[in-house]
Amino acid sequence: MARRRGDTREQIREVALKLFAEQGYEKTSLREIAERLGVTKAALYYHFKTKEDIVTSLFDDFKTEVDELFAWAREQSVTPEMRREFIRRYAEIIQGTGGTLMRFMQENGPAVRHLKAGDDMRKRFQALADVLVDKDASLPDQIRARLSIFSLHMTLFIRDAIDADDEAVQAAALEVALDLLPTG
Known part of the structure; x- marks a missing residue:
């Protein structure tokens, strides 16, 4: 079953916030956020460019x-x-x-x-x-x-x-x- 767009967007936000807390904003990359979510960087870019x-x-x-x-x-x-x-x-x-x-x-x-x-x-x-x-x-x-x-x-x-x-x-x-x- 495919994820709905809103669900994916919310999951990105939650994972990013956790990573920012764990590693710091500057040390967290979009690639790491995508990896933690199990999605491609392109999929992440669909929702957030930066x-x-x-x-x-x-x-x-x-x-x-x-x-x-x-x-x-x-x-x-x-x-x-x-x-x-x-x-x-x-x-x-x-x-x-x-x-x-x-x-x-x-x-x-x-x-x-x-x-x-x-x-x-x-x-x-x-x-x-x-x-x-x-x-x-x-x-x-x-x-x-x-x-x-x-x-x-x-x-x-x-x-x-x-x-x-x-x-x-x-x-x-x-x-x-x-x-x-x-x-x-």
């Missing part, structure tokens, strides 16, 4: 989810509860592929800095924090609001050092992020 195209497609999916969160936030009155719900929804986004992408960005910093997708992601992270920060709040409260997002991100990198299952770690990270949000 490694950057693969990374861009992964970031595009994440950006779509974050943009939907921004759209939701724009429709809300800015209240402490809205900000808490914003953090909850963002935590759900990064518990999946979003978290894998952030680890990819961290582990491949020099390579990602030169990719347009990486620059777009950094701008989105800043915009996420901007939703949470009340410009009239005290400086400590502005920092707490930004740290709420940062605490969710950092948990992705310290998971292996914590003796708990992923679900417990994610719940604890969300609790910390919510505790950091100013209440006023």
Whole structure:
């Protein structure tokens, strides 16, 4: 039975992300991705011409989810509860592929800095924090609001050092992020 185009494309993205995590972005070739998948390089080229195209497609999916969160936030009155719900929804986004992408960005910093997708992601992270920060709040409260997002991100990198299952770690990270949000 032949693979559907969407399935193959998704498999390429998953394998590429695993290889980028294992070996680094710069050290991973399209040939290695094709070999790991058991397809020809030509078959891979049918879906993606470059490694950057693969990374861009992964970031595009994440950006779509974050943009939907921004759209939701724009429709809300800015209240402490809205900000808490914003953090909850963002935590759900990064518990999946979003978290894998952030680890990819961290582990491949020099390579990602030169990719347009990486620059777009950094701008989105800043915009996420901007939703949470009340410009009239005290400086400590502005920092707490930004740290709420940062605490969710950092948990992705310290998971292996914590003796708990992923679900417990994610719940604890969300609790910390919510505790950091100013209440006023």
